[in-house]
Each structure stands twice: as C-alpha cells, then as structure tokens.
Amino acid sequence: MTARFLTPVVTLFDEFGKLDIQSNKNVYDHLIKGGIDGIVVMGSTGEFFNMPMSQQKELIDLAVGYINKRTKVYIGTSCMSIEDTIEMANYAHNAGADAVMIISPYYFSLSDESIEYFYNTVAAATEANIYLYNFPDRTGYDLSKEITLRLVRKNKNIVGYKDTVMVMAHTRALISLIKSEFPNFDVLSGFDENLVHNILCGGGGCIGGLSNLAPEIFSGWIKAVNNKDFDKMAEYQKIVDKMMKLYDIGTPFIPIVKKAMMVRGIDVKDYCTKPFLQANEKQTEQIIAVMKEINLL
Structure with a gap:
C-alpha cells in the first residue's frame, strides 16, 4: 500500500461565525498545490463539534464542489446521535465525497456492545465508505x-481507521x-510525528493537522517514504519533531495553526468557533520562533 498523508483541514470562518467561502477555497488550493494526498473536511481540526448541521452541509457542498476531484476528499460526519450521523454520511456520499470519517458518540463512556451497535447501524444505512x-x-x-x-467482518464499507493515540503499540497491534x-x-x-512508525508497522500513513501550515513538508516526507529514502525520511522527521511544538502553544491548538498560516502569508483569517480564542501576542511570538527554527520564515 502506498503511504499517504492527509490534511484534517481547518475550517475558516468570518468574524460573525459564518463560513468564509474565499478563505476556505484558498486553503484547499494551498494544500493541493503543496502536494497533499487528500483533504479531511470537518475532522477535529475542522471544528465540526461547534457547527450546526446546516453549516456542515454548506461546507460539504463547498469543499467537494471546489476541490472537484483534484485530490481525495474525506468528510467527517460525526454526530452525537445515530440518526444525525446517518443523515450526514449520506449527504456527504451523495455530494461526491470519497469516504466519511466517524468518531463514535462522546460524553458518556460506551460499552463494547453500544459502540458496535452505533457503527453497525450507521454502516448498514449508508453506501459511503467509512473510516472509523x-x-x-x-x-x-x-x-x-x-x-x-x-x-x-460485518460491514464491507468500513474500509479504514484513524488512530489518534500517542502510543504506537496500540496502532501496531491494530x-x-x-x-x-x-x-x-x-x-x-x-x-504527525508518527508517520514513519505507522508505515514501518504496515499502516497506510497519517492524518496530521500541521500539514495545514506546510503541506510541502509532508508531501516531501511521503515521497521519501515511498522511495525508501531513509536519509530524507530522517531529515523530515527532525523537522516535524520541531513543528510539534506548535501543538503545545495554546489550548486548543486550532487557533495556533490558523495564526501560523496567517504568519506564513496564506490568505486566511484566524476566526474560530466560540469559545476558541485567537492567538495572543505572546503565543504569536512563540509561533514565529518555531517557524523560524524550521525555516518557514
């Protein structure tokens, strides 16, 4: 299997919380030009959890239509209820998405039986390919x-899995x-930093938020992996290890990534869904320091 790096793309809003149509188009162009293998719309980095369904559907139509098969498009269609998750999965599939990605309901811990019931019910009610x-x-x-x-075993349309855990032993065992x-x-x-370990364990690659900022780094890394160029792989690993500092600058990290994109000169704005706050002056200084360290400025 050829290794891939997918971007869980940020969602761009205006100051009133509406979709910033042009900024979203700008970031899609930025990622495609940077050679990324696919775009995941409304993953965690895309703030799906703070978006009403009507706005999510608007974004699906925008993303699928504008990207227009220039790269793969995956849509996060996670909702707290089975019914809404099915509705969103079918909407994304009918719009032309290549697959959907679904996190199971949160807040209460679920039994194994409840988790299986959730995914089995959703998978049976949609023709979309599903990434757990x-x-x-x-x-x-x-x-x-x-x-x-x-x-x-039960659902042919469950085709993949995103494992957002730091412990690679979990992913390796899976x-x-x-x-x-x-x-x-x-x-x-x-x-992001687990890409090479994932591939060496037999996985397919990574979905990492830092690629919003510098997709060319991650597409270059993937090229090195697929060419088995171990020196280049190690070189990119060191760069990404330094980039990981961006995740620690603010909580959550999403406003930090958006600010970093602005600092780099990408034509986007850093408004987020409430109550996420834009990066402050001190955080911006930290962002600039990391970007200088990896020669992005």
Whole structure:
C-alpha cells in the first residue's frame, strides 16, 4: 500500500461565525498545490463539534464542489446521535465525497456492545465508505482492535481507521490483527510525528493537522517514504519533531495553526468557533520562533 498523508483541514470562518467561502477555497488550493494526498473536511481540526448541521452541509457542498476531484476528499460526519450521523454520511456520499470519517458518540463512556451497535447501524444505512475514528482522549473510551475486527467482518464499507493515540503499540497491534485478515484495510495515525512508525508497522500513513501550515513538508516526507529514502525520511522527521511544538502553544491548538498560516502569508483569517480564542501576542511570538527554527520564515 502506498503511504499517504492527509490534511484534517481547518475550517475558516468570518468574524460573525459564518463560513468564509474565499478563505476556505484558498486553503484547499494551498494544500493541493503543496502536494497533499487528500483533504479531511470537518475532522477535529475542522471544528465540526461547534457547527450546526446546516453549516456542515454548506461546507460539504463547498469543499467537494471546489476541490472537484483534484485530490481525495474525506468528510467527517460525526454526530452525537445515530440518526444525525446517518443523515450526514449520506449527504456527504451523495455530494461526491470519497469516504466519511466517524468518531463514535462522546460524553458518556460506551460499552463494547453500544459502540458496535452505533457503527453497525450507521454502516448498514449508508453506501459511503467509512473510516472509523478512534480518539480516546475525546470520547473517554477506546475503539479496540477486537471491536474493529468484528465491525470490519460485518460491514464491507468500513474500509479504514484513524488512530489518534500517542502510543504506537496500540496502532501496531491494530494493524497486525486487522490486516492479517483484511490486507487492504487502511490504518492511519492521528499524530504527525508518527508517520514513519505507522508505515514501518504496515499502516497506510497519517492524518496530521500541521500539514495545514506546510503541506510541502509532508508531501516531501511521503515521497521519501515511498522511495525508501531513509536519509530524507530522517531529515523530515527532525523537522516535524520541531513543528510539534506548535501543538503545545495554546489550548486548543486550532487557533495556533490558523495564526501560523496567517504568519506564513496564506490568505486566511484566524476566526474560530466560540469559545476558541485567537492567538495572543505572546503565543504569536512563540509561533514565529518555531517557524523560524524550521525555516518557514
């Protein structure tokens, strides 16, 4: 399987909380020009959790229509209810998305039976290809390898898995179990720095938010991986390890990424959904310091 790096793209808003149509188009062009392998709209970095369904549908139409097959488009269609998740998955599929990505309901921890019921019900009600999204720090529970295997056995349209965990042993065990029976199942890591480890374990690559800022770094890294150029792989690893400092500048990191994009000269604005605050002066200074360290300024 060819390694890929996908961007969980930021969503750009105006000061009133409406979609900034031109800024969203600008960032899609920026990512495509930078050689990224695919764009994930309304992942966690895309602030889906603060967007009403009507706005999500507006963004789906914008993204799929504007990107227009220039790269793969995946849509996060996660909702707290099964009914809304099915509605959004079908909307994205009918709009022309290549696949959807779904995190299971959060707030309460769920039993294994509840998790399986959720995904089985959604998968049976849509023709969309589905990427499971595991993010225990947000849901409060793990989408285990055993649950995943049962889901994949039952649902042909569950084709991949994003594993947003720092411990690579979790991802490695998942890859080992699932791909022994389903060799084409696509397992992607959710932290930028884990790309090479994921590939060496047999995974498909990564979905990482820092690629919003410098897609050319990550497309170059992927090229090195696919060419088995270990010196280049190590060179890019060192750059990305330094870039990871951006995640620690603010909580959440989304306004930091948007500000960094502005500092680099990408034609976007850094408004976020409430109550996320724009980067302050001190944080902006820290952003600039990291960008200078990796020669982005």
